[in-house]
Amino acid sequence: MTAHPARYGPHNTADTYIDHGITEQRVDLGEIQMNYATLGSPSSPALLLIPGQTESWWGYEAAMPLLAEHFQVFAVDLRGQGRSTRTPGRYTLDNMGNDLVRFIDQVIGRPTIVSGLSSGGVLSAWLTAYAKPGQVVAAVYEDPPLFASEVRPAIGPGIRQSIGPLFDLWSTYLGNQWSIGAWDAMREGSADHLPEHLAFIPVPDEPPQNLKEYDPEWGRAFWSGTVAASCDHERMLRSVKVPAVLLTHHGRVTNEDTGFLLGALSDQQATRVRDLLAGAGVNVTYRSFPEVGHSMHGDKPELYVETVLDWVESLDLPRA
Amino acid sequence: MTAHPARYGPHNTADTYIDHGITEQRVDLGEIQMNYATLGSPSSPALLLIPGQTESWWGYEAAMPLLAEHFQVFAVDLRGQGRSTRTPGRYTLDNMGNDLVRFIDQVIGRPTIVSGLSSGGVLSAWLTAYAKPGQVVAAVYEDPPLFASEVRPAIGPGIRQSIGPLFDLWSTYLGNQWSIGAWDAMREGSADHLPEHLAFIPVPDEPPQNLKEYDPEWGRAFWSGTVAASCDHERMLRSVKVPAVLLTHHGRVTNEDTGFLLGALSDQQATRVRDLLAGAGVNVTYRSFPEVGHSMHGDKPELYVETVLDWVESLDLPRA
């Protein structure tokens, strides 16, 4: 056994966070303090932006000024991310979804369009099924891992056959609330820990800023399945009540040999999402962007804004 | 193998329900329709009554007129009970608690005193920890199985060592949403299925009215632990923010030989509840009623009303 250097400490020390060009605010939602940023006029339609896993509100920093010409936008830090409260043992879709229900009530205060990426896209779907009546008028699911982030999905590859082993790696080596922080050990161990199809992902020398702001217990909740233990995606999608949904589907490749999905959801899973929504009476718009990375709003903010705008204009929504 | 008669069908057929002397109403909370009854003047303080497992709102039918002299009372059917919506796969404390958060917002609309029995008492505790700021001003936990309804509690006997095997029996023979309804088989099999310390409980010839209105999947959620999978009681109690709590503790016996708890929570568990609440800065009142059965509000409504009133008057609450 040999000594080994370098571990990173728990979050919330002075050097965890950095400053941003948009003012951050906090609201007390009961269980958590939610951090958020807002831009745009109260006379524009309200748009709630929900980041993905390992993303803080500022993942939308480039897109927000563009969106603010058309919407009053609110970008939040979900519990366990950014500057919002850590809640050990309590990272579930239902708890995160209800945080957003309260946020819409307490901060936005009027019918809202919601748009979420990745896990945030799953929460966008959650809101279309389970929010309070009248809260959500339309929803964007931006490249959401519906089914693919479940441990035991109704269709297609689940978390073990997609990104899950990476979440397992992070939560194992970094620990809940960064309690372990064994970054270097993680970098050395990643090739052994990950299956071949993920082993190519490089672990950088230092934790990137977005990961520093992320509670690795999130990853554990996905890998173990507790995050959706009482929130089966198929059942959720059958329950959607919001009339209009835009589903964007970005780059994805399914490995023929390993079955591994590199991407948020497979074509088959996306088709199933559309069928279930249609069966629930929802007007679904599907846009495939096979050349675009997971975060369109981060990588191609103009394309994201244009895509959302085109769709919103097609809906003929009542003015707020 | 021999043929065997008599099974009871799924709920919600014409003969599932009976009429009551107080008008029932329903409200759309987003995911569920919640059934409730209300009595008393809007100028009195609001009091939310939360029934226990296998109890519908009318478990409070005798107590409500007495309470209505002092409060505007609202008694609800929790999801999966009474005339409220069944939600397969989604019976968790967090989901039920958030139903109540919405109910207070949408129906009561002002700061509320809450009082819950048994599982409803655990939800009363949930509200004191996790409701929206300002919703709950004080709370009664009426004989709540804190710790004792968990599969793996921080202290004392858990569900396997208390009432759990009975919940297992019901959910096994009756099925989720009464899909099996093998009542007679259950009566015959109960002695084999239950451990000695519960086998004395007689199974009546016919399902009683309260059980007819109960989704046996509730019982499964407790027996399997999904109900509190991401809601550890110890953590919850450390998080209580409401300033005043009344904990009533009714008849309980711990069997020296088997360790089995006949009762909602043991003395040791009650002490731990008080300590955790005190540590969170809560003003806790503890009242032990070793001679009173599990539902004081059902068995001794006058005593229940007097107990609640005495405590409320001691609090010097601001007028609504």
Added chain:
Amino acid sequence: MTAHPARYGPHNTADTYIDHGITEQRVDLGEIQMNYATLGSPSSPALLLIPGQTESWWGYEAAMPLLAEHFQVFAVDLRGQGRSTRTPGRYTLDNMGNDLVRFIDQVIGRPTIVSGLSSGGVLSAWLTAYAKPGQVVAAVYEDPPLFASEVRPAIGPGIRQSIGPLFDLWSTYLGNQWSIGAWDAMREGSADHLPEHLAFIPVPDEPPQNLKEYDPEWGRAFWSGTVAASCDHERMLRSVKVPAVLLTHHGRVTNEDTGFLLGALSDQQATRVRDLLAGAGVNVTYRSFPEVGHSMHGDKPELYVETVLDWVESLDLPRA
């Protein structure tokens, strides 16, 4: 709620079993009594036959005389099936596999060729990885649900996306050890309980003989995942030490829309099995029979015997 007739009682009453043309014997393996039948000469190579789920030893009744011309055959009832012991709470691959290790030791007493169907094929794989050194000389995996019977497989569809819902139906309505036996309720409820892709399967008026001899808790163990909780198939296949394996792969269809696998394992999963075995240094023979049903040994005993014989002859095994 309406009364409903007809339930079937627990197993092991007088009318559970029927007679067969080959004598049955029992051996005490420590935890269980194992029932089995044997045919053929001790001077022929030993062949152990392992039935599938819901199959007793007599599923091999037609094949045994044909095999006995070349082998001393032993067909067993696995724990929880046929006349072998029921073991509530203890149905795992590891326990069943170790029963077979003991059976080979105590009854066969010399190096053995093993051949198992379906779950028995998974146990055949288990023996190739985990039996005692020298016990198993070669193995047939007859249409085994490798990966496809796991809740969270390394590759391809798992139990939820294949036959699992049927196991869930059985164990729910019939109960562990046939404790509920609500056959008629099951027949009526099956369309609601099963997903579309399985709802076409007719439930007969009476339980067929093989199901009468089956402990429905088996099905629960697969549906819940306890059967393989500490026996990941991928890890098991990487650990195979027996030098020669025959993998037969029968009719299978993967539904394009639902992803549902009608069959024991998908082509992709079969390829992965072969790759893992090859990586472990095993000489794998793969035979695809897309026109043959799940049990070749039951439906086409001559083809089964011919297939096994051809392969055994190709191996140039040392004489026993």
Added chain:
Amino acid sequence: MTAHPARYGPHNTADTYIDHGITEQRVDLGEIQMNYATLGSPSSPALLLIPGQTESWWGYEAAMPLLAEHFQVFAVDLRGQGRSTRTPGRYTLDNMGNDLVRFIDQVIGRPTIVSGLSSGGVLSAWLTAYAKPGQVVAAVYEDPPLFASEVRPAIGPGIRQSIGPLFDLWSTYLGNQWSIGAWDAMREGSADHLPEHLAFIPVPDEPPQNLKEYDPEWGRAFWSGTVAASCDHERMLRSVKVPAVLLTHHGRVTNEDTGFLLGALSDQQATRVRDLLAGAGVNVTYRSFPEVGHSMHGDKPELYVETVLDWVESLDLPRA
């Protein structure tokens, strides 16, 4: 976030192990290579010694010469401990128990007295219930955490209310197979990670030798419950078939306030063990040693040897 020094690497590097005065040997049991040491004459009765969690065979190093005057002793390293094979994902009582079944068959080769400490005592109980007929003639359970090492025991405190949080600490910071090895971080984090009743346990500056030889995944298997997932202790004890058992019960204190058990099993649990064994027809000898630490054979080898000898002599066993 701050950099932090010192982690220990994976096991099996040159400096993991130390030499001992008794020769070590290895046997191939099929899945694992088992390391063991033996002493004494083949003409004496056979005695199998099963170490506890975090103990290698040499925990018996002082006792072995004393025992060897009366027995042929065999002390083993369980899978995942000492120099025996690591088996990720496969640490269960059933798998470890079956290792011992094979060891008795392959190495000892005759009826055996077994004696195990702690988790090894639970395995001693496992062998009395589930070994092959005739393998075990009598058994010592040395201070075994029956019930108390389960996540959801039939009686008394479970793993959460006893030593479990320490196992959780180790497996979290050290990682499966010492893949993380963040010893210093563990020492710093232990006070926060452990509940009060365990926080007093000091974490030394360096890993002690026994821990170096231990796979922390063992601890995870106990904390998560996978170790006994299909091996309920109550059911196991009801199934004991070996005629004579010695249960020793060492120092134990149950904290009145927290319910925490400092010790292997509570008095109530010990009584229940005795009752269940008596109900199974076993001749149980109970010896309480409230002044003796957890490992009598390590701390007071003479007392251990005398205790075992007195009991064996009282049994009037047939000569081997």
